[in-house]
Amino acid sequence: MNILILGGGGREHALAWAIAESPKCDRLHAAPGNPGIAELATCVDLDIEDGAAVAAYAAAHDIGFVVIGPEAPLAAGVADTLRAAGLLVFGPGREAARLEASKSFTKQICDACGAPTAAWARFTAEAPALDYLQRTGAPVVVKADGLAAGKGVTVAMDLGTAQDAVRAIFAGAFGDAGAEVVIEEFMEGEEASFFVLCDGTDILPIGTAQDHKRARDGDAGPNTGGMGAYTPAPVMTPEVTRAALERIVQPTLAEMARRGTPYQGVLYVGLMIRDGQPRLVEYNVRFGDPECQVLMMRLGAQALDAMLACAEGNLAGASLNWAPDHAITVVMAAPGYPGSYPRGQRIGGVAAAAKGDPQVRIFHAGTAEADGALVSAGGRVLSVTARGATLREARERAYAAVAAIDWPEAHWRTDIGWRALARDE
Numbered sequence: 001m002n003i004l005i006l007g008g009g010g011r012e013h014a015l016a017w018a019i020a021e022s023p024k025c026d027r028l029h030a031a032p033g034n035p036g037i038a039e040l041a042t043c044v045d046l047d048i049e050d051g052a053a054v055a056a057y058a059a060a061h062d063i064g065f066v067v068i069g070p071e072a073p074l075a076a077g078v079a080d081t082l083r084a085a086g087l088l089v090f091g092p093g094r095e096a097a098r099l100e101a102s103k104s105f106t107k108q109i110c111d112a113c114g115a116p117t118a119a120w121a122r123f124t125a126e127a128p129a130l131d132y133l134q135r136t137g138a139p140v141v142v143k144a145d146g147l148a149a150g151k152g153v154t155v156a157m158d159l160g161t162a163q164d165a166v167r168a169i170f171a172g173a174f175g176d177a178g179a180e181v182v183i184e185e186f187m188e189g190e191e192a193s194f195f196v197l198c199d200g201t202d203i204l205p206i207g208t209a210q211d212h213k214r215a216r217d218g219d220a221g222p223n224t225g226g227m228g229a230y231t232p233a234p235v236m237t238p239e240v241t242r243a244a245l246e247r248i249v250q251p252t253l254a255e256m257a258r259r260g261t262p263y264q265g266v267l268y269v270g271l272m273i274r275d276g277q278p279r280l281v282e283y284n285v286r287f288g289d290p291e292c293q294v295l296m297m298r299l300g301a302q303a304l305d306a307m308l309a310c311a312e313g314n315l316a317g318a319s320l321n322w323a324p325d326h327a328i329t330v331v332m333a334a335p336g337y338p339g340s341y342p343r344g345q346r347i348g349g350v351a352a353a354a355k356g357d358p359q360v361r362i363f364h365a366g367t368a369e370a371d372g373a374l375v376s377a378g379g380r381v382l383s384v385t386a387r388g389a390t391l392r393e394a395r396e397r398a399y400a401a402v403a404a405i406d407w408p409e410a411h412w413r414t415d416i417g418w419r420a421l422a423r424d425e
Contacts, residue, residue, distance in 0.1 A: 002062050003304075004029040006048040006078070007069030008037065010331075010365030010383040011289035014296040015067060016040045017361060021301035024308075029061060035374060036364030048073045051081025058087055066090070067307060068265075071147055071286050075101040079265075090307045092285050095261040099252075099283040103145045103182040106283050113251035117280040118185040126170040129181050133162050139186035144169045146177030151338065153223060155186070189274030190419070191281065192233040193291050194244055196269060197306055198253055200262035202315040205245070206306060207298070207322075208236035209291040210419065215338060217415045224338040225380055228416030230328040230391060231294040234423055235273050244271055244278045252283075265310065293363050293383045294327040328394045328417050329385040330402050331365070332410045337379035343368075345376040348406035359387045359394075360401050381410070391420055 003025050005012050013036045019025050020040045031054070033043030047053050049072055058066060066082055068074055068091035077094035091097075098105045104122040109115070122145065123129035133140065142165040144152030152174045156162035162183075169178035193211060197204040209231040215221035236244075249269060256263045268284035268291075287295070296303055302320060309318040334341035347367070354360045363385060366378020384401045388394030395417050402412060 001025060001064040002027045002029065003065045003067065004031065004054075004058055004061075004063045005037075005041070005067045005069060006031055006054065006073055008032040008034045009070070009289055010363045010380065011287050011292040012069040013037050013363040013365070014293040014383070014385075015069060015287070015303070017363070018296040018300055018303040019067070022304040023301075024304055029063065031057070034364045035367050035369050036362070049076040049078060051076070051078040054078060055082055055085040055087065058082070059085070064088060065308065065311065069286060071097070071100050071284065074265075074285050075147055088308070088311045090265060090311045092263055092265040093261070096256060096263045096265075097285045099256075099263070099267070100285040101147055103143050103282070104180060107182065109252055109255050110280060113255040115248045115251050115280055116278070118187050120182055120184045123181045123183070124179070126166060129166045129170075129183060130163055132183060133159060133166065136183075138162050141184040141186055142166055142169070143182045143184065144174040144178040145180035145182050146174070148174040148177040151223065151225070152177055155223070187272040187274070187279055187281070189272040189279075190235045192235050192271050192273060193288055194236060194241065194249075194269040194271055195287065195291070195295065196245075196249055196267045197310045197315060198263045198265065198267055199310050199313045199315040200257070200264045201313070203245075203249065203253065204306060204310070204315045204318050204320070205241070206266065206320065207231055207295045208233040208241070209288070209294055210235070211288060211291055212413060212416055217413050222338055224333075226288070226290045227331045227333065227413045228329055229288070229290045229294050230326065230394070230417045230420060231291070231298060232326070234420050237276075240273055240276060240278055244269060248278065248280050289365070290329045290331055290383050293329040293385045297327040297329075297361060297385050297387055298323065298325065325387055325389055326391040326394045327385065327387045328391060328398050329363075329383045330398050330412055330416050331380050332382040332384060332402060332405065332407065332412045333380050334366070334376050334378070335409045335411055337411070341379055343375070343377050344370060345407065345409050347374045347376060347381070349404055350374060350382070353384070353401040353404035357397070360397055361385045362401065362405075376407075391417055395421070
């Protein structure tokens with residue numbers, strides 16, 4: 001089977017690596033891909049939000065399966081266009097993708113099905129939002145309603161920060177994503193990510209992880225797209241997992257089906273857990289980045305079998321074989337990220353850093369080639385990922401690989417996995 005992956009970040013490199021491990025994959029294509037993906041696939045310059053262009057490329061290259069990585073083409077309805085063209089697709093259609101594309105839509109779904117989440121209010125203008133904040137005070141969470149590449153959320157511990165976030169969103173800081181603002185109750189607890197495959201009817205849990213959103217050690221600094229992650233998440237005990245499925249995931253999927261927009265793809269369930277009780281923080285309609293890197297590291301080739309079963313509507317008989325191990329990824333970022341940052345910095349030693357160790361993979365997130373050299377081309381640039389029998393072992397492997405990469409300007413967190421490791425002390 002020839003397979004096309006849409007996207008060009010660390011998530012898509014991890015997906016490409018796992019898919020390429022499967023004997024079911026004959027030829028792998030990626031649009032646009034990146035230098036790391038290019039080692040596994042034919043990369044093509046294609047507008048991945050243009051469903052007709054993607055369908056035409058798939059027809060011309062005998063593509064049998066399309067895996068949509070990022071959220072933008074899903075929100076644009078690319079999955080709908082491809083399915084209408086007779087292609088097998090991994091990813092929800094436009095209406096189902098509103099679970100990520102609109103924060104207020106997700107809140108309405110939760111209200112309709114009784115899924116526990118934070119209290120909320122939606123605003124289409126700045127003045128009423130500021131009045132609401134004056135009445136409620138802080139802490140609160142301020143969100144741009146639409147897609148903002150993971151950067152439209154402010155956890156405001158004081159009123160001034162909340163007010164500044166509202167003003168910035170309505171001033172256009174996040175473009176069209178900020179046409180509306182959602183203000184939520186601040187939830188205390190431990191955050192975790194739960195990933196579930198859905199084929200419109202049946203579900204298959206596909207792993208748990210914890211991300212590190214803050215830029216600096218000790219969970220300090222501004223929010224980022226994610227500076228590292230590990231799997232599994234110890235806080236996701238069997239009891240918490242069961243509660244999340246029964247009280248949040250299954251009611252949501254039933255409500256989506258009732259509305260005539262059944263969900264098909266991976267559902268990223270962001271949870272806040274307190275006293276063993278999960279509440280929904282947010283849904284995403286694709287694998288997280290960098291959570292995907294650690295999940296794929298442990299799943300390997302069987303990830304393709306699971307995604308195919310999801311796309312074919314055959315999850316009822318699907319299962320996963322999990323080794324009793326752990327995986328961790330450390331993001332190496334450009335200086336200044338998540339603010340402004342330079343591009344074009346030379347990076348050396350990436351291949352040597354893995355040392356041919358099958359337990360270590362370095363996924364490219366924001367790289368390019370210039371004059372025969374690997375250079376930085378984004379904010380989050382490399383996801384250095386490792387497996388181990390224990391989280392501590394995986395962590396040591398990952399940080400040893402980070403230290404071997406020649407990129408003196410890079411910055412990264414040195415404490416990825418700290419919360420899970422602290423449980424063992």
